[in-house]
Amino acid sequence: MSEHDGGLVLADQPLRVRPCSVAAALDIVGERWALLVIREIGYGVHRFARIAGYTGASRDMLADRLRKLESAGIVERRQYSEHPPRFEYHLTEAGQELFPVLLALREWGDKWAVDQPAIQVRHDCGHLVKSVLTCQHCGAPVTRDTVTPERPATFRATGGPDRSPSGRALS
């Protein structure tokens, strides 16, 4: 992306908070515990006590995050016992589609944040995963140097409020 101060995409933009899908995504999942809970459910751990144990979240913290993730349409509860009432937590389609975010965080963390990865991820081809972002259209890698941000011609600066996957407006 452009390196001069101001940035390409900003040529016509006043200096005010940038409406942005990254920010909107972070409003929903931009919190350490939320992403760790999603990681854990993605590993196939669906029960409250185990999610708490593997993430290190306190019961109150976890209950709060699960409620928010459910209300945002990322996680859904499924009852597996009636007496007493007990629930498992599963990822919705929106939750499952956070896989690239978690994989990108994992690969960055493997390289820059730990001495030695504690878990590695193997691809079906038999190799450990080292992922490359490629363009769905041309198949070439998508890197910082091969993309340009721009404002959509149709963007309405006064567009409606951001919405969560459940369709509810976010606070």
Place this chain on the structure above:
Amino acid sequence: MSEHDGGLVLADQPLRVRPCSVAAALDIVGERWALLVIREIGYGVHRFARIAGYTGASRDMLADRLRKLESAGIVERRQYSEHPPRFEYHLTEAGQELFPVLLALREWGDKWAVDQPAIQVRHDCGHLVKSVLTCQHCGAPVTRDTVTPERPATFRATGGPDRSPSGRALS
């Protein structure tokens, strides 16, 4: 990944906090403002007042996040004026390599968190970016269903503390 409770990778793991590169990465960048600052610098916005304006961070919040990101080796300061002393903020290599994390968050946010993206990203091939995670080894897509987490044979459960890109241990 496996969907039964417990999860494949956990068969031999006691119920305790999982050492994990995702968690380690989130210890460094798992905070809304940190990632928005990195997004902004990635857009080519290098000066304090403009980063504050486009992210909406208060000056205190921004100064705090920039200090932490600098100390973690994600951002570096470069002096551009001596009298008065003024600095620009640039991404280090570790910071630049967060591009896939931000792109994955953007694509997820475009689909699940906003009605209409305010910024779109165009690939050099001329198409708007829709990225696919592919395996560097076999070239096939890397998806939730084509990977398996496992514990490295060499992992030492009592390994040293996580480190930040600057080599400093994280609190």
